Amino acid sequence: MTGASEPTPVHPPGADHFRIGVDGRPVPVEAGQTVGAAMLAAGIRSWRTTRFAGKPRGLFCGIGVCFDCLVTVNGTPSLRACLVTARPDDEVSTT
């Protein structure tokens, strides 16, 4: 039976795993995942505050259209976390 009781394992055995740093905190990644997906899987739902009201933002459109999920990766600012594929030892910083 394919029911809701069988969640997709986030880290199936045998897959290629590594870590990235998010504001200094280690976050596990399965090769091929985006920075945003890895952050969400680690329980990080928001990683930016808006300029005016200081409201939290994270993923919204998830496909590169809305630009809500911007992060800095290895010093390069304003990258869309939903599009950037994570690489070993990436350092992600949020604002």
Next chain:
Amino acid sequence: MTHDLVVVGAGPAGLTAAVTAARFGLRVAVLDAGSRAGGQYHRHRAGRPPAWPPLARLHTVEHLAEHRVWAVERTADGFAVHAVAGERDGGPVTVTGRNLLLATGAYDRQLPFPGWDLPGVLTAGGAQALIKGNGVAPGRRAVVAGTGPFLLPVAVALADAGVKVSAVLEASRPTPRAAALAPHSPARVVEAGRYALALARRRIPYRTGRAVIAAHGDDTGLTSVTVARLDADWRPRPGTSTEVACDTLAVGFGFTPQLELAGQLGCATTPDGFVAVDARQATDLPGLSAAGESTGIGGVHLAEVEGELAGYAIAGRTPPRALLRRRAALTRFAAGLRALYPVRPGWSSWSHADTLICRCEEVPRDRIEEAARLGADDVRSIKLLTRAGMGWCQGRMCAEATACVLSDVLDRPIAAPAPTRPIGVPIRLGDLAQGAS
């Protein structure tokens, strides 16, 4: 090297067109923003391509992944396509071709409601992309809401990723006329039946005439949504509101086509805002074709048929008649399906004075209304007065909603303008400077 054909978009339409043209000997380049070919429908995990024939023929074309196309222009003998390669560290790239096919697809249409900017509120396509492309479940407990048949596979995908899906809330009441569509596309009706069964098996209730009219949360994000029954115009029925606890809301109201590049070239559009094409998927500009969702929202099967037709036509071949018949049937079916899931004007009553319409520039509804009363009578004037649509997303998320709020104030229909930007996606000034040199 000038290609015979340059395709923008490696989804169902674009890649089908590309491999079809390549089969007839054309030199084809396909540029796509994604890191793996397949588009939104065939999005997949790294190293796990789906069994989709065009993906198996990817080697017959030059596939330029992670290429964000920001401009297209006509040249003496065809087209120049300007892109930035690499999501994080690439440089400018220009690809030229005698023919250009735009297969840029579509993204979820959004309608603003209180709390739609809370983390945990995701577009339906975004929720699906997390699962299909990354193997990541977006949360633990979800509500799926909006309108259109796409909500069904999203709910099933969420459930299969281990998310408890409280309900699928379809704002329309699509049942009575659905049967009339069956002769045009039996396969799709079977598919709909399969999804209904899949929802039932997973004990996910499917409720029509209902919507999420507000989302609530704290600094960490979404904690619950308000669900209400709607009247035929999508106004909430008084006294029907209930609160549902959830950490994820997947929401979408159909799709908005990506028309930035078509807008740059200035090809003709249809009255309902899509790229106008003829029986061979050709636009009114010589050498320029379009296929897939940017020519009308029709789903994956129609997109592939359109792509194959375009591939034949660009290669100068006569397409099989069966292909033309299939497109005609799927086109009729798609039109019928769209008619079943119209967006009704009452959605604008869900928003309040302080509800953000433009997420990027944080412009609330009352600022747009104020600008309208000050004399702004089109979306561009609203943008200049309020900054709505001036931010990172370039109005992709809010242009349609801004037009609707404006219509409410002026009490007459206002259309969201077709995009006509010289730069189709945000790029760095350095890349622009290098690309221009």
